[in-house]
Amino acid sequence: GAVVSQHPSRVICKSGTSVKIECRSLDFQATTMFWYRQFPKQSLMLMATSNEGSKATYEQGVEKDKFLINHASLTLSTLTVTSAHPEDSSFYICSAGEQGATYEQYFGPGTRLTVT
Amino acid sequence: RKEVEQDPGPFNVPEGATVAFNCTYSNSASQSFFWYRQDCRKEPKLLMSVYSSGNEDGRFTAQLNRASQYISLLIRDSKLSDSATYLCVVSYTGRRALTFGSGTRLQVQP
Numbered sequence: 001g002a003v004v005s006q007h008p009s010r011v012i013c014k015s016g017t018s019v020k021i022e023c024r025s026l027d028f029q030a031t032t033m034f035w036y037r038q039f040p041k042q043s044l045m046l047m048a049t050s051n052e053g054s055k056a057t058y059e060q061g062v063e064k065d066k067f068l069i070n071h072a073s074l075t076l077s078t079l080t081v082t083s084a085h086p087e088d089s090s091f092y093i094c095s096a097g098e099q100g101a102t103y104e105q106y107f108g109p110g111t112r113l114t115v116t
Numbered sequence: 117r118k119e120v121e122q123d124p125g126p127f128n129v130p131e132g133a134t135v136a137f138n139c140t141y142s143n144s145a146s147q148s149f150f151w152y153r154q155d156c157r158k159e160p161k162l163l164m165s166v167y168s169s170g171n172e173d174g175r176f177t178a179q180l181n182r183a184s185q186y187i188s189l190l191i192r193d194s195k196l197s198d199s200a201t202y203l204c205v206v207s208y209t210g211r212r213a214l215t216f217g218s219g220t221r222l223q224v225q226p
Binding site for chain 1: 157158159160161162203212213214215216217218219
């Protein structure tokens with residue numbers, strides 16, 4: 001089956017620093033990738049839809065200047081959390097859909113961010 | 117009101133029990149329906165899609181009632197390895213992103 005990787009799997013950073021998370025589709029091309037965030041004991045919430053070669057579409061309430069998304073190729077999307085604060089500590093998960101596929105998505109293993 | 121609502125549980129059942137989870141969704145434009153399983157601190161994994169006619173995969177049976185905007189998952193002969201959080205997921209017409217319920221936690225006990 002299709003594989004999506006994320007890097008790093010876990011990161012601890014100090015308040016005010018920026019953190020970049022990578023999401024890669026390893027064996028397929030993904031024109032669209034999605035970034036979700038999950039707080040403890042809550043569900044996954046969509047943050048943004050990342051489109052290859054164009055600007056990301058952000059969900060209401062998600063600051064696009066704080067969560068920078070870049071989707072420069074068909075296999076890589078990055079999420080940069082700028083000026084991180086402790087309230088940004090969360091589990092960030094990306095997913096990718098194959099070109100031409102409708103709703104099936106493949107999830108990365110997630111990145112656990114802790115901001116101290 | 118949440119777009120996808122689930123009973124959070126936890127459901128504590130003995131091995132071999134049958135357990136049922138329910139889910140309701142509020143947006144009638146919902147087109148595709150899924151059950152995902154999420155283990156602690158891991159990514160969600162697709163368990164099964166849900167079709168109007170109902171579908172079964174081994175010990176798992178999923179049902180969809182579009183009129184009532186209701187989805188169910190039945191697990192028969194529960195195993196210890198079934199312990200996880202079960203997420204009800206929908207997608208809407210023209211929108212590839214998924215909308216997740218908050219999940220129902222299942223703990224199967226020996």
